[in-house]
Amino acid sequence: MQIKNFMIDHSLKELTAHRTVVLPFACYETTINQNINGYIPLHWHEEFQFVMVIKGEAIFQINEEVVTVQKGEGLFINAGCLHMAKDKNDSGCVYLCLNVLPSFVLSQELYSTFVYPYIQATNIPYIILSANEQWASTILDSMMKISQLIKEKPSYYEIDISVHLTYIWKNLIMNGVSLEVEQSEIVKSQRMKQMLHWIHQHYAEKILLEDIARAGQLSRSECCRYFKRMLKNTPLNYVTDYRIQKSLILLQQSDSNVTDVAYQVGFNSTSYFIDKFRNAIGMTPLAYKKYKRNGTNTLEQ
Structure with missing residues (x-):
């Protein structure tokens, strides 16, 4: 599904409900220049966002930082961070986007220890996912598998998606980023x-x-x-x-x-x-x- 016109409230919070029928997350492909603005306008949401560029390259701004993401690379955008995206050099950029509610990443018993501190951390508005790094490559692979599961919908695919999301989060927090709160x-x-x-x-x-x-x-x-x-x-x-x-x-x-x-x-x-x-x-x-x-x-x- 391509979201061509982001619905946001007055604070720039995106109003799109990022969920499937059962699960509080969404996975879709986005072609940047097909948005009504010709780019993805500035917005934020409560979900974590994982991005993987599958065609061309994009320029992302997250809070006050700007990064370029090329084909085969990805990006983790933390919950609550202002962000936008533009196609770089009219490359026809397409990216896979996975938005997941933080409370769905891990069980309630593990959330306070392994998820909530990352939402509060002010030093990680985003993390680059490079295919050259094993932990990041694993995340990108899991994103592709989730996308395939949603398209094919095999039996118990919701459980498989949940397993992949847990695996994605484990690999993200195992990369050694220290947490700071200012x-x-x-x-x-x-x-x-x-x-x-x-x-x-x-x-x-x-x-x-x-x-x-x-x-x-x-x-x-x-x-x-x-x-x-x-x-x-x-x-x-x-x-x-x-x-x-x-x-x-x-x-x-x-x-x-x-x-x-x-x-x-x-x-x-x-x-x-x-x-x-x-x-x-x-x-x-x-x-x-x-x-x-x-x-x-x-x-x-």
């Missing part, structure tokens, strides 16, 4: 999510830098430093980018027009909206609307 990192993450939450509630209104900073209980300068460090962007440029993201959905409605959409997402000038949209998407809003309506691969500029 209260300042926890506070930083909370403040960042508070500011994003405020933007996503008020993006259709007039937004000032002071408003965003106040939501994070920061000064304007410190607010700018947070965004630059964690999102590689300025606060107000992020607002513009988010407004463009929201406009993509509205423009696909048959009765929408460019001017109305511009004002609905918070722009106070149609010409400014068109200019920013063209810079971000590579075509005008009207061309995008026609492109989506006609389902053509020819992009009118």
